[in-house]
Amino acid sequence: MTSSTAPYPVADDRSRRGFTLIELILVMALLAIAASLSAPRMAAFFRGRSLDQEARRLLSLSHYGASRAVAEGVPVRLWIDPAGGTYGLEVEAGYGRGGEAVMEFAVDRDLTLEVLTPDEILPYEETGNRRPDSRRGDGILFLPDGLIDPSSTPRITVRQGDDGALCLVPTAHGLAYELLHESELPPR
Numbered sequence: 321m322t323s324s325t326a327p328y329p330v331a332d333d334r335s336r337r338g339f340t341l342i343e344l345i346l347v348m349a350l351l352a353i354a355a356s357l358s359a360p361r362m363a364a365f366f367r368g369r370s371l372d373q374e375a376r377r378l379l380s381l382s383h384y385g386a387s388r389a390v391a392e393g394v395p396v397r398l399w400i401d402p403a404g405g406t407y408g409l410e411v412e413a414g415y416g417r418g419g420e421a422v423m424e425f426a427v428d429r430d431l432t433l434e435v436l437t438p439d440e441i442l443p444y445e446e447t448g449n450r451r452p453d454s455r456r457g458d459g460i461l462f463l464p465d466g467l468i469d470p471s472s473t474p475r476i477t478v479r480q481g482d483d484g485a486l487c488l489v490p491t492a493h494g495l496a497y498e499l500l501h502e503s504e505l506p507p508r
Contacts (some may be wrong), residue, residue: 370428375478375486375499377425378407382460382488382497385409388422389462395469396422399459400476402433412461427478434485435459436475460497468494477502 382398388409389396395412408424427433435458459476461469468490479485485502 370430371478371480371484371486374427374431375488378476378478378488379497379499381407381409381423381425382462385460386462386466386468386496389464390466393464395464396462397459398462400433400435400473401458402435405429405431405433407433407459430480432479434477434479435473436477466495468496475505 385396385398392411394415397410397412398407399410400407405427406424407427409422411422458473460472463469474490476488477485478488487500487502487505488497489500489505490496491498
């Protein structure tokens with residue numbers, strides 16, 4: 321029974337004991353060891369995620385560019401600047417708001433962009449159906465009828481040092497682009 325002066329039962333001192341300083345230091349040391357062992361693996365994981373994320377953003381932008389070209393009835397270019405590490409989407413010059421940058425992205429500092437021009441795959445005689453106003457090797461031109469201009473680049477590679485690369489290449493039917501790992505590409 322409790323006394324009338326104490327509304328709550330008084331607990332024994334031993335039941336209110338917390339952690340000692342030595343126990344807390346020991347737990348912190350164990351957590352530090354676990355973190356130091358897992359940190360290198362986590363860093364490699366996030367580096368790989370950066371490559372995958374950038375390549376998927378480039379693929380999504382190609383799908384968006386194709387959709388926008390058809391929807392607005394104007395050619396849309398997905399341009400690539402490998403030296404500056406940037407890429408984006410713009411309406412082709414000479415069509416309404418031509419040359420207007422719709423979107424622009426910069427790649428992560430650990431990544432590089434590489435653009436393969438059509439001439440590096442086929443000799444000029446076989447790719448002679450280029451439009452004279454087309455800027456060669458600087459990206460993909462989506463036409464208003466849903467097709468891809470033949471002068472568009474056949475491969476855009478997003479590379480992360482020696483860790484690997486993902487390539488944006490035309491699909492088998494040539495109406496869109498897809499992502500492939502560099503090891504899955506046929507030899508040139």
